[in-house]
Amino acid sequence: MSLRMTSVTARLYGPGLPPAGQDVTLRIDGHALRIDAPQRVLPEQGVRLRRVGFDLKGLELAWDDAAGTHALQVLDGSAVENLTRALPATLQSAHSELTRSARKENSGRRLGWAVLGLFLAAPVILLALFLVFADPIAGWIAEQIPIEQERQLGEASFAQMKDDLKLRDDTEAARMLRELGARLTRGSRYTYAFHLADKPEINAFAMPGGIVVVHTGLIRATTRPEELAGVLAHEVQHVELRHSLKSIVKQLGLSALWMFATGDLGSGMAGSAATDLLTLKFSRDAEREADAHGLDTLIRSGIDPQGMPDFFRILAEKAGDAPAALLSTHPQSAEREAALREKLGALPAHSAQPLPWKPWPPVL
Incomplete structure (x- = not known):
């Protein structure tokens, strides 16, 4: 009207x-x-x-x-x-x-803006979700990767660093290392390779697919073979639990999402900081998990498990000589020693025959 x-x-x-x-x-x-x-x-x-x-x-x-x-x-x-x-x-x-x-039209326009906003925000949302659920996501992806591909990845990485390791795989200590490693990995789905590197640092590390490298400096720091067995059991569990592979998957995923969100290719300060923080948390959790599973491996293999916390006591005493990078990504040795002794105290009493390698340490 x-x-x-x-x-x-x-x-x-x-x-x-x-x-x-x-x-x-x-x-x-x-x-x-x-x-x-x-x-x-x-x-x-x-x-x-x-x-x-x-x-x-x-x-x-x-x-x-x-x-x-x-x-x-x-x-x-x-x-x-x-x-x-x-x-x-x-x-x-x-x-x-x-x-x-x-x-x-207004409804369609609002929907269009909402879709556009979601599209623009998607990289940030994905990045946030990945940071929150990084461990289960990386774990699931890692489990989809065949062991053969994991082995190839480890061998390719080992080949790149091999010339700098000064390997001493023809020594008595290297033969002992392989024998002890075989005992700790009996029945594993992986085929292991144990290497001795002529390096003074107290260090050992595992690579994807079953490659374990031990420095001569670490063997010199031990007082008996059971302590070395504790280190090897720990490193073997990094392989068995696929920690290295999961870490690689996590870092690659984070870098890709950061690139998608910012175009920074993960090389900028913020991208690097995010990657470092994520790796730090994962490494600390992985070290504790490898300690616990490694202790079970020693008991199952008939090796005195006291060697593992005993070696962490040695590490705590030599903390001033440890590399800064090692200390930043690993829980403190005293903390790890206490956790292992607490776990051992809760287990039934058991006995183990001493390992046969004497005198100790072997010829390096």
Whole structure:
């Protein structure tokens, strides 16, 4: 229903008018739509409505006559409200349809913006999810990788560092290392290779697929073969539990997501910091897990398990000589020793024959 008389300011475009249009007054009187200066009456039929303006909140009335196409635009919000309330009945249905279409468009536009926002935020969301669920994700992916591929990865990595290790695999100590390793890995799904590196550092490490490297400095630091057996049992469990493979999967996944999110390729300060923190947490958890499983391996292999905490006591005494990188990624030796002795104290009493290698240490 129309108001008795409504006037709104509008802008008229059409033949004979400036390209920028002309300000006019639109008056709605009953069923008639009139324009002042230039005076004209809009036709009762054939007027088309559409939304206009930057935010599509304006309203345009367009029509054709012998001179051409004319368009009348009302952009002020309150003027549009007055105009729509006063539209003749002949235009009310067209306006209702226009409103429904506008609502659909706005809904589609909001959905489009939401999808775009989700797409832009997806890398950050994926990165956050990966950081929260990194361990189970990396564990699941690692378990899908065949052992043969894991072995190839380990061999390729070992080949790159082999020249710097100064291997002493033809010595009495190396033969002892292989014999002790075979005893600790009996029945494993992996085929192990134990290597002795002529290095003074107190260190040993395991690589994916079953490659274990022990430094001569570590053997010199031990006082009996059971302590070395504790170190080997620990490193073997890194392989059995696929810690190295999971760590690689985690770091590769984090680097890829960081690249997706920032284009930084994981080389920027923030990307590097995120990777370092993630690796630090995983390494500490992995070390504790390898300690516990390694202790079980010693008992199962008939080797005195006291050698493992005894060696951590030696490490605690030599903490000042340990590499900074080792200390930053491993729990403190005293803490590990205490945890192992607590676990041993809760186990039933058992006995084990001393290992046969004497004198100790063997010839390096």
